Amino acid sequence: MIAVLPVFAAWGAGWLWVLALRRPCGEPAAARWAMDLALGFALGVGASATLFFVLLAAGLGPAPAAIVSDMLALGGGLVFWWRRRNRLVEPADPPPAFKWAWLGWIGLAVSAAFLAGSMAQTQSTMPQGDWDAWAIWNMRAKFLASDGAWRGAVSPELSQRTHPEYPLLWSSATAKAWSWTGETGHPAAPAAAGALASLALITMLLAGIWTLRGAASGAMAALALITAVPFWQYAALQYADIPLSMFMVGALCLAVLAERQEWAPGLMALSGVLASLAAWTKDEGLVFCSALGITVLVMARKRALIWAMAAAPVALVVVVFKLTLAPGSAVWGAHRGDFGGRLGLILLTFWDEIIGLGHFPAHPLVVVAACVILLGVRRPLRPVWPLIPVAFLGASYIGAYLATTADLKWHLQSSAGRLLLQISPLVLFCLFLLLRTPVNGTPAAQQARKKR
Amino acid sequence: MPEPQNTVAGARPIAALAIASVLAMGASIEYFGLIEKLTGQAGDAYRIGAQVGRFAQAAERTRGETKVGYFNDREKGSRGDQAALAAAQFAMAPKLLVADENRRDVKYWVGDFTAPREFARIGEVKNLELIGDLGGGVVLYRQGAVK
Numbered sequence: 001m002i003a004v005l006p007v008f009a010a011w012g013a014g015w016l017w018v019l020a021l022r023r024p025c026g027e028p029a030a031a032r033w034a035m036d037l038a039l040g041f042a043l044g045v046g047a048s049a050t051l052f053f054v055l056l057a058a059g060l061g062p063a064p065a066a067i068v069s070d071m072l073a074l075g076g077g078l079v080f081w082w083r084r085r086n087r088l089v090e091p092a093d094p095p096p097a098f099k100w101a102w103l104g105w106i107g108l109a110v111s112a113a114f115l116a117g118s119m120a121q122t123q124s125t126m127p128q129g130d131w132d133a134w135a136i137w138n139m140r141a142k143f144l145a146s147d148g149a150w151r152g153a154v155s156p157e158l159s160q161r162t163h164p165e166y167p168l169l170w171s172s173a174t175a176k177a178w179s180w181t182g183e184t185g186h187p188a189a190p191a192a193a194g195a196l197a198s199l200a201l202i203t204m205l206l207a208g209i210w211t212l213r214g215a216a217s218g219a220m221a222a223l224a225l226i227t228a229v230p231f232w233q234y235a236a237l238q239y240a241d242i243p244l245s246m247f248m249v250g251a252l253c254l255a256v257l258a259e260r261q262e263w264a265p266g267l268m269a270l271s272g273v274l275a276s277l278a279a280w281t282k283d284e285g286l287v288f289c290s291a292l293g294i295t296v297l298v299m300a301r302k303r304a305l306i307w308a309m310a311a312a313p314v315a316l317v318v319v320v321f322k323l324t325l326a327p328g329s330a331v332w333g334a335h336r337g338d339f340g341g342r343l344g345l346i347l348l349t350f351w352d353e354i355i356g357l358g359h360f361p362a363h364p365l366v367v368v369a370a371c372v373i374l375l376g377v378r379r380p381l382r383p384v385w386p387l388i389p390v391a392f393l394g395a396s397y398i399g400a401y402l403a404t405t406a407d408l409k410w411h412l413q414s415s416a417g418r419l420l421l422q423i424s425p426l427v428l429f430c431l432f433l434l435l436r437t438p439v440n441g442t443p444a445a446q447q448a449r450k451k452r
Numbered sequence: 453m454p455e456p457q458n459t460v461a462g463a464r465p466i467a468a469l470a471i472a473s474v475l476a477m478g479a480s481i482e483y484f485g486l487i488e489k490l491t492g493q494a495g496d497a498y499r500i501g502a503q504v505g506r507f508a509q510a511a512e513r514t515r516g517e518t519k520v521g522y523f524n525d526r527e528k529g530s531r532g533d534q535a536a537l538a539a540a541q542f543a544m545a546p547k548l549l550v551a552d553e554n555r556r557d558v559k560y561w562v563g564d565f566t567a568p569r570e571f572a573r574i575g576e577v578k579n580l581e582l583i584g585d586l587g588g589g590v591v592l593y594r595q596g597a598v599k
Contacts, residue, residue, distance in 0.1 A: 096454065100466045107473030114480035118487045125491040128500045128542075135538040142545035149518070149546040157519075157548050161534050162541060185504065213454075216469050223476035232483040233490075362479035367472045374468035378458045437454050438465030 003188035006177040007045065007196065009070050014044020016077030020084040021266035025257065026094040027211040031218070035207035038200040039270065042243075042250050045193060046277035048073040049173035050314050056150045056172075066179035095214040098438045104219025108206070111226045115235065119195050122236035127187035129194065129238030135162050137170045137240055138190050144168070144175035145184045156327035165326040167318060169280040170240040194238035201246040202226070205425050208253035209432045212260070216438040217375075221428050224367040228357045230421040240282055241418045247278035248288050248393075249425045252386055255296055255307075256433065259383070263303035271296070272310030279318045284422060286318060287396040291389035299385055342408060346401045349412040353420045364424070368431060375435045383433060390426045397423075498539050507543035507562070509586040514547065514560045521561035521595070522549040523578070525569065540564055553578060556595065563591035 018040045024032050048069045055065035128134045139162060143152035153171060158164040170193075177189035202222050210218030225231055234242055251274035258267035275292050278285030293311065297304040357364050397419050404411050496502075514520050522540055526533040540562065541549045550558050561580050563571065571591045572582040580593035 096459065098465065100469060103466070103469045103473050107476045110477045111480040114484040118484045121488055122491050126496050128496070131498070131538075134498075134500050134542045139538075139542040139545050142542075146546035152518070152546055152548050155548055157550060159534065159537050159541065159551070162538055216465060220469060220472045223472040226476045227479040229479075229483055229486070232487055358479060359482060362475045362482060367475055370471040371468050374464040374471075375460050376464075436458050436460040438469070439454075439459040439461050441461040 003177070003181050003183055003186045004192040006066065006070060006180040007173075007189055007193050009074060010044040010048040010173070010176075011041045011196070012044065013048060013070065013073035013077045014042065014046075015040030016074070016081040017043055017047075018270065020077070020081040021270050022254075023261070023264060023266060025211065025261055028094070028215070031095075031207050031210040031215070034203050035211060038203035038207060038246075039250055039254070039274075041196055041200045042204075042246050042274060042277070043270065044073060044077075045173050045197075045243075046169060046247060046280070047273065047314075049169050049176055050277070050280060050317060052176040052179075053144070053168055053172040054317060056144060061147050062145050062150075062175065062179035063182070066176045069176060070180070095211065096437055096439045098214055098216040099440050100438075101215040101219060104216055104223065107223050108219055108226075111223070115226070115232065118232055119198070119236035123187075123191050123195070126237065127191060129187075129190065129236075132240065133190065133194070133238035136166060137238065138174055138185075140164070140166075140168065140171040141174035141178065141190070142184055144171055145178040151325075154321075154325045154327060160329070163329075165329045167280045167282060167285075167321065167326075169277060170243055190238050191236070194242065195236055197243040197246050198231070198235040201242060201249060201425060202231075204246065204249045204253060205429055208249070208257075208429060212256065213432060213435070213437045214439075217432050217435065220367070220371050221432040224364045224371070224428050225425055227362050227367055228364045228421070228424055229359065230357065230417050231424075234418065234421055239418065241422050244278055244281045244285050245422045245425050247274050247281060247285060248422070249429055251275035251278060251289075251292060252389065252426060252429060255292065256383065256386055259299065263300045265303075265306045268296075268300070268303065268306040269310035272307035272312075273314065275307075276311040276314035276318070280314050280321075284393065284396070284419070288389055288393045289315070291392035295385055295388045339402070342402055343398070345408060346398055346412065349416050350420070353416050356417070357420065357424070364428075368428070371432070371435060375438065377434055378436055381434055386433060387430045390423065390430055393423055393426070498535060500539055500542060503539045503543040506588040506590055507540060510562045510590055510592055511544050511547065513583070513586075513592055514562075517547060517560055519548045519550050519558050520544060521553070521555065521558040521593075522551050522564065523553055523561065524564035525566055536564055559595050561593040561595065563593060565589040565591065 015037060018036050022036065051069035051072060052065050055069055056062060060068065128138065140153040144150045153168060154164050156164065173193055174190040178184040178186065202225055205225055206218045206222035209221045251271045254267045254271035254274065258264050258271060261267065275289040279289035289311065293308065296307050360366065401408065401412060522537060524533060524536045526536055537549065537551055563574065566589060571585055575582045575593045579596055583592040583594050585591050
């Protein structure tokens, strides 16, 4: 239990910061609680891990760096929340109620019970997680958690298969927990953080759409993600793709919420921080962060400054890391000829992965198709802009595979499924934003409302 | 409140929600069984839990060293070779494992073997002196005493 306490301390700190920065917008209390807790986990774990790494790089030992980073995050959050607690205003724009939403809650409750059981089973069999967990993230965390050894986590002498050039947020989060307790290598902290990230991801999708389009739509979006078998496979394997997706969904959801509240500064700041934390988690996050930043700049103009200022500190850490610490990688290069063949193989593999997302009829595509057909799309089809960073991220996957110097088949086999898992929650979020909102009443009453 | 044209009422949203709910519950039951079967069959495929114990003595006996040499008896560059190196690196971290056998700046070397072999002789070929067979296929050598 003590081994996972630092994870909960970071969560608590993040929650306080979210409470201080996110003004309620008339959503049901349960949606607000769910969203705040999920965002709080992402922000707390991500920000305190980043602070821990900065303190390590500045020369502090792992144990003091862990304690100082969590205390700063917790203390700062407490002071900030206390100062802003009376400023909370409730602009009323509640999503419509739908009395049949309980159908979704039953589905979610049953699925959550099975998911929790499955995660517990996986963790008991594979407490160290799967390849990426122990060969990359937790192995590098051991360097970060050892006095004077943190540079080993980025040593060019590490095997290329352990990717010393990858960003260090998730390793830092694990190392911070180990440094607190002195139990370096103990599987409980990374396992707990990984499992909570999975739950935070699904909660963000649920509560984000719930806040924007009502409980039924939120439940349907979360249920669609639950029918994706890779989510079940990776939920407990401690891969960084799940926290990456969590940061990206959080950042996008907050940007959409901010737009609805005239680009509210608190939401913009939170969105910027989460996007930068995505960039500090994996390189795909860097692509997403840049794309979301540009999109927000185009949409919000001057008000995007807050987003950029909030993203800047962690983005600076990423830039300094990439320029001065990360060893070069020979993963990319130009390929002469056979462009069509490579592109065909990439698209075919992604198609196979999409088909393999579920076991028909329990498949995200079936859930999505049913929702699109039965709910219908909004007229006019808005907002479309959240799709831009998501599309850019998708295009970057294809570009990366086209440029890889590794054996393309092996590269695709070993990573395409995980990339699909990263992007699926973002796609579901954008899609359910574009669907009509379920409301109570009959179609006849609805027609009458339309005429009025 | 959304504009009326952007809302949907009646049986359609109920059906959508019911379909999503039933499919997700069905998927949950099926995937629970599937994951249970997969983890039961493959389990900890790299036996990573056991690797930490396997290399514990080597880590202990090279205390104070930041870099330790490493070689194994798998085919060079094969998946098995890379997986064994990654597993050993996880177990030995925060020591850096140096897998380049031409390096002469590393004092201790860890041999990682899949079966009992003539460990001393293998060391001689690589100009390494056998310090001890630590069990489980892990053998500790010292650089350069034999030539």
